[in-house]
Amino acid sequence: MALHVCAGATLKCSLGLTPSTMVILPLHRMLTNGKPAANIGDHVPLLNILPFGVCQLTRLPCVPATPAPWVVGAPNAIVDNLPLLNDSSILNCMLGGIVEVVRAGQSTELVP
Secondary structure, eight states, X not given: OEEBOBTTOEEEETTBSSOEEBOOOTTSOOEETTEEBOBTTOOOBTTTBOOOSBBTTTSXXXXXXXXXXXXXXXXXXXXXXXXXXBTTOEEEOTTSOEEEEEEOSOSSOEEO
């Protein structure tokens, strides 16, 4: 089983030079260990996903270009009609990078 991702999770991009922190607004009305819970729809650049320092490809600020949701999430656990985001999910950037969860933001709540 994987950990459920929440606000404060640490993310990394395969092309970014520094990690980033995930921002989850309390719109889903669900908490994980007292923090706003994430679903696969939380992929909006500069809202949910902050820059990763400098992009190794463009040498410009590593602002994610992520128009599609996270893959795969936890399809058996749904919040706001979308699967919960777990720490084994990935997010593809249109510039070629892959965003992954390094730390889920909490360490006790598991999702199937």
